[in-house]
Amino acid sequence: HIDLNRLAWHAGESAVVGDVAAAAILRDAAESIKTTGPVSAAALCQRALELLPEPSPLRTELLSLRVRCLTLAALSQEAVDAGLLALAEMVVDRDN
Numbered sequence: 001h002i003d004l005n006r007l008a009w010h011a012g013e014s015a016v017v018g019d020v021a022a023a024a025i026l027r028d029a030a031e032s033i034k035t036t037g038p039v040s041a042a043a044l045c046q047r048a049l050e051l052l053p054e055p056s057p058l059r060t061e062l063l064s065l066r067v068r069c070l071t072l073a074a075l076s077q078e079a080v081d082a083g084l085l086a087l088a089e090m091v092v093d094r095d096n
Contacts, residue, residue: 004029012047023048038072
């Protein structure tokens, strides 16, 4: 049995920009705790976003998950800011 949160912590600490596998682990960990620890889940999403190369198909998914986590955490302004960033990314992706 693998502790996903422990694995995510190690991945987040040791990964470098461009490590998409580490970003995916962080996404999975965030998804698993979004309702019980939405602030921590949002932080995992943010770290995963920092690891992604530009562009990355995982980016929009992580941005959307981060918005959901911030909404669950009742961090309204942060959720709005993250949502606007996610929408801007989606428009750029659509235009390319």
